[in-house]
Amino acid sequence: MRILTRYILREVISHALIGTAIFTFIIYTKELGLILELVVRNSAPLPSAIQLFLLVIPEALTITLPAGVLIGILIGLSRLAADSEITAMKASGIGVWHFLRVLSIFFLAAWLLALGNSVYLAPRSQEALVHLQDQLKGSQVSFEIQP
DSSP, rough: HHHHHHHHHHHHHHHHHHHHHHHHHHHHHHHHOOOOOOOOHHTTOOHHHHHHHOOOOOOOHHHOOOHHHHHHHHHHHHHHHHHHHHHHHHTOOOOHHHHHHHHHHHHHHHHHHHHHIIIIHHHHHHHHHHHHHHHHHHHHHHHOOOO
């Protein structure tokens, strides 16, 4: 049973990671214009630019992590069904409850990760992002004032 559990989890997790990465990239492109404007107009140093790029990711993950989990479960189980692996598992005596138990492990782990991100990481990164943006805008004020 452990081999099948790992196999099902591997199948679902791989598709969930790909889905989360794609959704995060799509959400990230919306914020990319604002970040690039701050970097180009305010000539931000490289460490600040990297920090700007990294501080946007937790906010995007609040939306993309649950969507990625949904995509991972749907694509992973549909691929198992398309290859008739679910039928073979049912024929060998593994019931639907085993699938639900395995998927609930994955779902609960993803839910705890999303909860930690939404409650702890995303608000702090958003606060740090606003502080860094204000700091970058304030550091370039003297260059914009013309005598």
